[in-house]
Amino acid sequence: MARAEKVREVEGQVKYRGLREWLDQVDRMGELLRIHGAHWDREMGSITQLLTERSKGTAPAILFDEVPGYPKGFRTLYGQFSTMKRVALTLGLPLEYERKSDIVKSYHERMQNLKLMKPRFVSTGPILDHVLEGDDVDVLKFPVPIHHELDTARYLGTADCVITKDPDADWYNLGAYRCQVYDGKTIGCQITEGKHGRIHRDKYFERGQSMKVAVVCGQDPLLYMLSASPLPEGISELEFAGGIRGEPMEVVKGPYTGFPIPADAEIVVEGEAVPGNVRPEGPFGEWMGYISDDVVPRPYINVKTVLYRDDPILTCAPQHKPVDETGLLKGIAGAAEVWKALEACGLPEILGVWNHEAGPATRFTVIQIRQRYPGHSRNVLHVASSCAAGAYNGKWTVVVDEDIDCSDLEQVLWAMCTRFDPITDIDIIQKAWSSGRDPVVLPGNFNNRILVDACISYDRKLRGKFPRVVEVSAELRAKLKAKFEKILASV
Ligand SMILES: Cc1cc2nc3c(=O)[nH]c(=O)nc-3n(C[C@H](O)[C@H](O)[C@H](O)COP(=O)(O)O)c2cc1C
Numbered sequence: 001m002a003r004a005e006k007v008r009e010v011e012g013q014v015k016y017r018g019l020r021e022w023l024d025q026v027d028r029m030g031e032l033l034r035i036h037g038a039h040w041d042r043e044m045g046s047i048t049q050l051l052t053e054r055s056k057g058t059a060p061a062i063l064f065d066e067v068p069g070y071p072k073g074f075r076t077l078y079g080q081f082s083t084m085k086r087v088a089l090t091l092g093l094p095l096e097y098e099r100k101s102d103i104v105k106s107y108h109e110r111m112q113n114l115k116l117m118k119p120r121f122v123s124t125g126p127i128l129d130h131v132l133e134g135d136d137v138d139v140l141k142f143p144v145p146i147h148h149e150l151d152t153a154r155y156l157g158t159a160d161c162v163i164t165k166d167p168d169a170d171w172y173n174l175g176a177y178r179c180q181v182y183d184g185k186t187i188g189c190q191i192t193e194g195k196h197g198r199i200h201r202d203k204y205f206e207r208g209q210s211m212k213v214a215v216v217c218g219q220d221p222l223l224y225m226l227s228a229s230p231l232p233e234g235i236s237e238l239e240f241a242g243g244i245r246g247e248p249m250e251v252v253k254g255p256y257t258g259f260p261i262p263a264d265a266e267i268v269v270e271g272e273a274v275p276g277n278v279r280p281e282g283p284f285g286e287w288m289g290y291i292s293d294d295v296v297p298r299p300y301i302n303v304k305t306v307l308y309r310d311d312p313i314l315t316c317a318p319q320h321k322p323v324d325e326t327g328l329l330k331g332i333a334g335a336a337e338v339w340k341a342l343e344a345c346g347l348p349e350i351l352g353v354w355n356h357e358a359g360p361a362t363r364f365t366v367i368q369i370r371q372r373y374p375g376h377s378r379n380v381l382h383v384a385s386s387c388a389a390g391a392y393n394g395k396w397t398v399v400v401d402e403d404i405d406c407s408d409l410e411q412v413l414w415a416m417c418t419r420f421d422p423i424t425d426i427d428i429i430q431k432a433w434s435s436g437r438d439p440v441v442l443p444g445n446f447n448n449r450i451l452v453d454a455c456i457s458y459d460r461k462l463r464g465k466f467p468r469v470v471e472v473s474a475e476l477r478a479k480l481k482a483k484f485e486k487i488l489a490s491v
Contacts, residue, residue, distance in 0.1 A: 014092035045147030073311035100407035117242030125263025147318030148285030218266025229333035327357030337389030
């Protein structure tokens with residue numbers, strides 16, 4: 001790895017353009033690891049898991065090259081978002097934070113003033129370096145991995161952006177949905193019920209129509225991050241990314257689909273899904289940390305064109321037992337959307353939202369508030385767990401007071417153990433939106449949720465009737481730090 005350098009100039013705005021400049025920045029930050037010679041058959045995925053699972057948010061991004069059987073330069077990239085710094089770099093936010101949830105706050109504030117920006121069509125771009133059509137189509141030109149030991153197929157798409165178009169609107173959605181390879185010309189696409197790409201596909205199929213699709217498997221990390229985020233219906237991630245960057249994303253017209261394709265993408269596969277045409281999909285190591293047992297027939301894509309640039313980089317994100325590389329990605333983006341929803345519902349004094357990485361992410365959400373009225377904490381719990389960004393496959397939603405850092409699990413646990421009563425401070429939501437990804441899913445793809453009010457009861461707080469916390473006051477702290485400067489330098 002390169003020696004760490006400060007990358008100060010990126011703070012406040014997204015300065016890099018595309019995956020390759022992002023990799024340069026990550027390298028300069030000392031967070032890029034290059035590995036040569038790892039095999040696509042389970043080695044790259046397993047190395048990433050070993051380096052990430054106990055890294056406590058410090059694992060490098062890993063660029064694999066010289067994959068056996070493939071030309072040098074045909075690379076794969078894993079672990080894009082396993083540190084806060086790389087998430088912050090991607091979003092153009094400050095790189096250092098006191099509390100982890102401060103990054104969510106910055107992102108939330110950035111979103112307040114965001115103006116969507118339509119992509120700009122350009123006549124050409126690196127993604128058109130190579131265009132394969134007809135007999136030349138072959139997605140196995142790239143070192144497509146088998147990620148997990150118990151997977152039985154190679155997966156082209158994990159850290160991808162699947163572009164679909166709403167048949168009723170001029171809305172191109174980008175979602176990160178996994179794509180299994182059946183052969184060089186046929187790939188799967190597993191889209192869970194309720195996800196935007198799935199709603200698009202359902203609409204086409206209900207009308208007996210095929211759906212065109214473009215799968216981008218190597219792209220600007222900002223686009224990938226947004227594709228994995230619960231942005232509201234009707235909003236294109238391309239326009240959102242333009243808004244965050246403050247300049248339009250450049251796109252070319254897909255030769256088969258006519259869709260806007262990021263001009264600097266690495267690999268893009270275009271094709272169509274036909275109603276009624278299904279193949280068994282899975283098993284696959286899932287985001288909850290288990291091997292899926294839902295090998296079911298799912299629609300697949302007939303590949304029509306393969307586009308790629310010179311020395312392409314296939315981006316990958318095999319999920320596994322926490323903590324994995326998507327804990328922060330999904331957690332930060334999802335928490336910012338929950339924060340937005342809480343404020344949109346008029347709930348005051350939201351001080352922090354954090355999805356805990358080991359949950360994994362969206363299954364353990366904590367909201368930090370300053371209580372202003374009786375029932376405030378309960379309002380927050382219900383909105384956070386039922387808004388669009390918090391609804392999918394949640395499990396635990398917890399609310400804490402202003403003195404608890406919602407992103408510090410030890411503090412949250414203390415609040416749950418000392419300010420919470422298991423009879424009165426709990427609510428249950430039954431038959432909520434879930435999926436077969438959940439090992440304890442209920443029949444019909446529902447699940448039950450627990451809402452935990454770990455705030456001090458409002459009336460006791462108001463009357464000063466709750467015991468005072470044992471802590472060192474700010475005055476004594478300052479005095480001691482001045483007197484014992486060296487000993488207390490780090491606290
Ligand atoms: C690495 C990764 C893989 C994912 N795989 C899938 C998948 O196979 N199917 C799915 O429905 N969602 C998957 N997701 C979650 C979606 O990307 C996420 O729910 C996103 O909000 C979907 O976009 P949409 O809200 O526009 O539908 C994945 C997320 C990540 C980070």
